[in-house]
Amino acid sequence: GAVVSQHPSWVICKSGTSVKIECRSLDFQATTMFWYRQFPKQSLMLMATSNEGSKATYEQGVEKDKFLINHASLTLSTLTVTSAHPEDSSFYICSALSSTFTSSYNEQFFGPGTRLTVL
Amino acid sequence: GENVEQHPSTLSVQEGDSAVIKCTYSDSASNYFPWYKQELGKRPQLIIDIRSNVGEKKDQRIAVTLNKTAKHFSLHITETQPEDSAVYFCAASITGGGNKLTFGTGTQLKVEL
Numbered sequence: 001g002a003v004v005s006q007h008p009s010w011v012i013c014k015s016g017t018s019v020k021i022e023c024r025s026l027d028f029q030a031t032t033m034f035w036y037r038q039f040p041k042q043s044l045m046l047m048a049t050s051n052e053g054s055k056a057t058y059e060q061g062v063e064k065d066k067f068l069i070n071h072a073s074l075t076l077s078t079l080t081v082t083s084a085h086p087e088d089s090s091f092y093i094c095s096a097l098s099s100t101f102t103s104s105y106n107e108q109f110f111g112p113g114t115r116l117t118v119l
Numbered sequence: 120g121e122n123v124e125q126h127p128s129t130l131s132v133q134e135g136d137s138a139v140i141k142c143t144y145s146d147s148a149s150n151y152f153p154w155y156k157q158e159l160g161k162r163p164q165l166i167i168d169i170r171s172n173v174g175e176k177k178d179q180r181i182a183v184t185l186n187k188t189a190k191h192f193s194l195h196i197t198e199t200q201p202e203d204s205a206v207y208f209c210a211a212s213i214t215g216g217g218n219k220l221t222f223g224t225g226t227q228l229k230v231e232l
Contacts, residue, residue: 032218034219034220042224042225043208043222043223043224043225044163044208044220044222045222046219046220046221049217049219057217091160093162093163095220097218106151106168106170106212106214106218107153107165107168108153108218108220110162110163110164111162112161112162113160113161113162115160
């Protein structure tokens with residue numbers, strides 16, 4: 001149980017285009033999902049917290065108009081990188097909190113990540 | 120906000136030896152401390168976690184200790200094996216406080232034959 005998927009697993013795009021990344025909880029409901037960015041050989045940095053049915057909460061320094069987050073259902077959150085530039089190239093990882101697995105209270109279940117390369 | 124420091128950044132041990140990774144945190148309200156193993160290009164994998172009401176937790180070759188007073192926690196891996204080679208991250212969060220994870224900077228562990 002507690003499987004999180006991400007799509008696509010990798011994407012290459014041209015500078016100035018927008019890219020949408022999907023994060024799905026496959027076998028549980030996730031009222032809260034998180035989006036992280038990880039640059040090579042660095043740690044995971046939280047970008048935003050996504051709550052179903054409400055606006056995302058962005059961390060300081062993260063442009064909300066550039067990184068659009070939508071959490072329209074209890075199993076799906078999307079991250080759209082708008083007008084992507086080479087400096088946005090990174091590994092984007094989502095995670096989800098389960099409201100179902102009470103034995104894993106607090107545990108975040110991570111997706112496999114999406115490698116974004118902006119040319 | 121929370122700040123988590125992690126040491127060392129790289130650690131090389133011989134197979135069979137023990138490895139210890141240490142983290143400190145700044146927010147005394149943090150009460151959940153997971154450890155993750157991440158292989159290159161993969162998702163972080165939870166290997167063990169500890170809550171603030173417990174001082175130590177063990178799972179086979181892996182153990183974690185927590186000192187709330189000093190605000191530090193450590194990961195101990197015994198009888199290391201080559202497959203333990205990976206990057207390890209500690210993290211801290213506050214249950215009910217948004218459950219946001221603040222990650223340490225990571226430790227590249229290399230287990231040599």
